[in-house]
Each structure stands twice: as structure tokens, then as C-alpha cells.
Amino acid sequence: MAFDADLTACAALVERGDPLRFRAAMAAPVAARRVLFPLYAFNVEVARAPWVTQETMIAEMRLQWWRDVCEEIAQGGPVRRHEVTTPLADLIDADDAGLLDELVAARRWDVYRDAFEDVEHFARYMDQTSGNLTWVAARRLGQADEAVVRDAAFGAGVAAWFHAIPELVAAGRVPLLDGRAEGLRALAREAQDRLARARKNRRQVSRDARVALLHVGQADAVLKAVINDPTAVAEGRLPTADPGLAWRALTGRW
Secondary structure, three states: OOOOHHHHHHHHHHHHHOHHHHHHHHOOOHHHHHHHHHHHHHHHHHHHHHHOOOOHHHHHHHHHHHHHHHHHHHHOOOOOOOOOHHHHHHHOOHHHHHHHHHHHHHHHHHHOOOOOOOHHHHHHHHHHHHHHHHHHHHHHHOOEOHHHHHHHHHHHHHHHHHHHHHHHHHOOOOOOOOOOHHHHHHHHHHHHHHHHHHHHOHHHEOHHHHHHHHHHHHHHHHHHHHHHOOHHHHOOOOOOOOOOHHHHHHHOOO
8 A cells, every 4th residue: 555645644634633643653664654544544533523513413424424434345345535435445344344333333422411321331432432443453453462452442542531531521521420539540540450451461462563552651641640630630731742652662562
């Protein structure tokens, strides 16, 4: 796959919409970027679909558009022309398309103002969004154990969620089951535990696939900050820098 105009457009979308994953992708080998940028651009487009309008029906239609793309890819027929869909269709198979369809469906939560039903609902949302995206990326790049990848993705997803909470609250959403200090600490510790479990088994992720997890390292500082001072979440004072990215890219120790 050449690094053509579509892939360049995907990279630009990720740079604007997901700086953390953009930096991680730029730290990966060029061949891996050809995999990561279409996937990450897809995620950016889907993640913002519920937020470009206050009309729930229009937001649902925007998400459905991406579900239709996933169905077209899964069926192996013609896929509608788009700077993201075209390189994505060349990259993934029917199973991947099914996982990405689950990701889009999970984003329907973002359209409405309902709270998560319970702990399992929140965990499923994280797994179908951060987990599915990271797993598709890893399996496209090399051999990897799915459970290890999903544990790492949960930790990274929760860290990103903490960053998003002020904006979600301002938009009238209920992003947490327990917004008290101890509830925040408990969620951060759970994410830390799953990251630690993933790293204990990092050998089950091949070196080629590890570049799909380069963005995970930034989660450590965020989760520690939440545990040390839960008020940093609502006040938007969580760390954003990732000084260890270059080292992780060099060593593969995400």
C-alpha cells in the first residue's frame, strides 16, 4: 500500500483529532503507519460523529453511515469512496470489520444522556471502543495475544476517558458510575492493574504488533495523577506529555 493522498489525509485527521495516537504512529515504522493511520482516522471520524450535531437522529445517521461502511467491507463488495474508507477497505478483513462495527455501535452511548447501566456496561464500552480498535491494529501488524492487548487497551482507554470527563460533563453526559474521589481512585487502580497484567505478559505480543500499543505508556502518568489527586480530573489538570515515547518505540517495551 503506497503512502498516497488518502493515507496522508488520514494522518492529518489523526494529527488534529487524536494527537496521542498520532505521535505514537509517527514513532512507528513507516510500514506500520500505513496500518495505523487508516484505523486511527476511522476512530476519529466515528468518535466525533455524535458530537457534530445536537440532533440525535442526525447523530444516529452519521454513526449508521460508518456501520454501513463496515458492512460493505465485511461483504467484500464495493465500498463507498472516502479518504478513510478506501484505505481502510484495503487493510482489514471481514472479522476486523465486525469488530469496528461493534466500536461504532458502542458510540451510540455518546449520542444520549443516559448514564452507564452498571460496571459491566462501562467495561463493555471500553472494550468495544479502545479494546476493539487496539486489537484490530495489533492483529493487522503481527502475532499477539488478544487478552493481553485488551488489558493494555483498557488501561489506555480509561486514562483517555479521565481526560475527556470535563467535556463530557459540560455536554450533559454522565461519564462515571461513581464520581466521588474514591470511585475515581478505584477505576484508576483497576486500569493500573490491567496494564500491569498486560505488561507481565508482553512477550505474548510480537515486536511487530507492539507498535499498536505505543500510545499505552502515557496512561501511567494519568492514572497515577488520578490516584494522587482525584480533583485533577474535573479541573482538567491531568498530564498530557509523553516523554517516554521515543524509548518505548526503540525498545518495544510499551
